[in-house]
Every structure is written in C-alpha cells, then in structure tokens.
Amino acid sequence: MIRVGVAGASGVGAAHVAALRRLDGVEVVAVSGSTDESARRVARKLGVPAAYGSERALIDAGTVDVLHVCTPNDRHAPAVRAAFAAGLHVVCEKPLATTAADAAELAALAASAPTASAVCYHYRYSPLAVRLAGLVRSGLLGTVHSVRASYLQNWQLGAAGSWRNDPARSGSSRVLADIGSHALDLVEVLTGRPVTSLAADFHTPRRDALRPGTDDVAVARARLDGGAVVALTASQVSPGHLNTIAVEIDGDQGTASWQLGDLETLELVRTADARRLRLDGHADPHRVSRFWRTPVDAEARVVALLDAFYRPLTGGDGGPPAAPLPTFADAARHVALIDEAARPLLIP
Numbered sequence: 001m002i003r004v005g006v007a008g009a010s011g012v013g014a015a016h017v018a019a020l021r022r023l024d025g026v027e028v029v030a031v032s033g034s035t036d037e038s039a040r041r042v043a044r045k046l047g048v049p050a051a052y053g054s055e056r057a058l059i060d061a062g063t064v065d066v067l068h069v070c071t072p073n074d075r076h077a078p079a080v081r082a083a084f085a086a087g088l089h090v091v092c093e094k095p096l097a098t099t100a101a102d103a104a105e106l107a108a109l110a111a112s113a114p115t116a117s118a119v120c121y122h123y124r125y126s127p128l129a130v131r132l133a134g135l136v137r138s139g140l141l142g143t144v145h146s147v148r149a150s151y152l153q154n155w156q157l158g159a160a161g162s163w164r165n166d167p168a169r170s171g172s173s174r175v176l177a178d179i180g181s182h183a184l185d186l187v188e189v190l191t192g193r194p195v196t197s198l199a200a201d202f203h204t205p206r207r208d209a210l211r212p213g214t215d216d217v218a219v220a221r222a223r224l225d226g227g228a229v230v231a232l233t234a235s236q237v238s239p240g241h242l243n244t245i246a247v248e249i250d251g252d253q254g255t256a257s258w259q260l261g262d263l264e265t266l267e268l269v270r271t272a273d274a275r276r277l278r279l280d281g282h283a284d285p286h287r288v289s290r291f292w293r294t295p296v297d298a299e300a301r302v303v304a305l306l307d308a309f310y311r312p313l314t315g316g317d318g319g320p321p322a323a324p325l326p327t328f329a330d331a332a333r334h335v336a337l338i339d340e341a342a343r344p345l346l347i348p
Ligand SMILES: NC(=O)c1ccc[n+]([C@@H]2O[C@H](COP(=O)([O-])OP(=O)(O)OC[C@H]3O[C@@H](n4cnc5c(N)ncnc54)[C@H](O)[C@@H]3O)[C@@H](O)[C@H]2O)c1
Pocket: 007, 008, 009, 010, 011, 012, 013, 032, 033, 034, 038, 054, 055, 070, 071, 072, 073, 075, 093, 094, 095, 120, 121, 122, 178, 291
C-alpha cells in the first residue's frame, strides 16, 4: 500500500483526498495544515488518521511515501524541497512556484530525484481534450498556424481578499498563475508544441481595499515552437462564467473548437469536404463541487492524472495513460513565461 500525505487539505487538497480514494493500492494516512488545530479539524472531517500543523512536521514523521502539495502558491517550493530531501514522491498543485527561479530549481530537483513527480494540470485528461490532442497529432487539421484560448471565471467579482490577492503569495500575475497556467498547459498539450514566448496586458477593474494587489484579467499573445501564434485571455471577473475553458485551433486543413464549461464539447470543421462534426461530453450534475465549478465529472480528470502517476508505484495493470503526466519541467516553463509576461506589473 502506498501511503500518502496531503499538505493543505481544506481547499483543493480535499478534492485530492476524494480522488485518491478512487484509486487502488493507495491510502491517505496524514494531512497537514497551517496549525495543529486546523489540521486536526480537517483530518476529522475527511476521516484521515493523522494530522500535523505543518508540512515539515508531516514529512518528519516519516510515515508517508508521497506528498501532495496543495497549499497556497508560496508554500509549494519549501514543501517540495523538503519532500524530495526526504526521498518522497511529489504531486504539486499549480503553479509550481511563485518565481521562475524557484520553479527552475524544483524542476532540476525533480529531474535528478530518484522519486516520481507530477503537477496537477488535470484539464489535459478531459475526455474530449484527449480526443482532440490525438486528432491534431494524426494531422486532421493539417499544419496548425493559430490558436485562440480563454479561461474565464467570475468568482473574483464577489470575493473578499485571500492569499491569492497578495502578489508575494500568489506570484507575479495572479490570474495567469491561477488559471492562465492551465490554459498554457492545454494549448501545449492540444497542439503538441511548447509555448516559446508570452506577452500580456493586464487589468484590475475591481480595485478595492478588500482585494489589494494582483490582476483580474490578462490578455496575452504567445508563440508556439514552430511559429504558430496564440491569443489567450484569462479572467476571473467575467459575469456568467463559473469556470469556462475554451481552445480553438486553426490548421491549414481545418479548425477544432474545444470547450469545457457546463458541458465538454468538441466541434471540428474540415475544409476539404466542408464537414462539421460536434461531440458532447458527459455531464453529471451530481458531481458539481466547490472547486471544479462544472457539472462535468471533474474529479474523474484528477483520478485519471493520479492513476497515471500511481500506477507505476503500485504495480497496477492497465494501458498507457490517456495523456502524458504533467511534469515539473512543463510547469517551470509556464512559471517562467508568466514571470516574463508580468514584468510590466512589477514596475510601480
Ligand atoms: N488544479 C486546479 O485546478 C486547482 C484548483 C484549485 C486550487 N489549486 C491550487 O491549489 C493550491 C491551494 O489552493 P486552494 O484553493 O485549495 O487554497 P485554500 O486557501 O482553499 O486552501 C489552502 C490550504 O493550505 C493550508 N495553508 C494555508 N496557509 C498555509 C501555510 N502557511 N502553511 C501550510 N499550509 C497552509 C490551508 O490550511 C488550506 O488547507 C493553490 O496552489 C492553487 O493554485 C489548483
């Protein structure tokens, strides 16, 4: 049995615990929080046997093989360093770190560590995104020349401040770190090409004392290896959008539009025969949760990612994963791109 500890289990960490419980050969044995009391409360609620007041204490107890890092962004780097130093496998939430330098250091540690690591970019496991990546790879769209991507949410419209509104805890751009990173990952996975440059303009329409610092909207342009251009919008103040991600890919032989919102949909248009094909994903209204904000079975995406991560550790059977595991190198590239794009925000 692989023993797992989850650092930061009251937020998205609770969703990790739920997803881990859908895997064979894996057991969540401990959680940590920012205090002993908060950790104990969460452990009781989730039915996890052990609770620690810090990730350091959890690691030092020596009772886990894997650490899931689900704490605020600025806590990722110290937790990941300590976990690798203790010989643990690591699953880290995105963004990997708050600075490009920290992210590059963590990616180097991951590359030289004897243990496994992955970053929780789960959207690449959405069933129709997996389908689309395969279709692009097969050449259905011809040569990809442009991409339009957007990730829209509305929750900052009514939000009071949190650690996400503090640039020191969130990163150089909150909106790009929080959701733009997912969009960058999807663009790369769907096209099979890494992003090589990113420039952006930012806006904070709701500037008030409750939410000091950090940007709400970013409008960016990027380039992919090979020359294709990308227009990317990330917003957390878009009324009507609980959580909508869309990527549209133009090739010289067709266009594909993928969207994940109330439903997951994929539409393909091929120029050769002017045929249009639309696929609708499965929606499950019973699986709406505070984190995933969509009736599509979001937990299944995290389960698919964690299944790909844990199968080599548990010796489980099964074919190749639906999508490649998101690596620390992928996530470090995204943090570096975001830092570069956010330079204007750092000028007072
Ligand atoms: N992959 C995704 O789609 C996704 C979704 C939501 C959040 N996230 C990421 O997960 C991380 C946590 O986000 P969240 O929404 O769960 O945040 P949250 O504020 O809801 O929860 C943070 C957790 O960390 C703990 N914590 C807070 N400060 C701490 C400290 N100083 N030391 C140790 N633990 C501390 C809290 O007790 C809590 O359990 C972030 O990096 C975020 O970007 C990813």
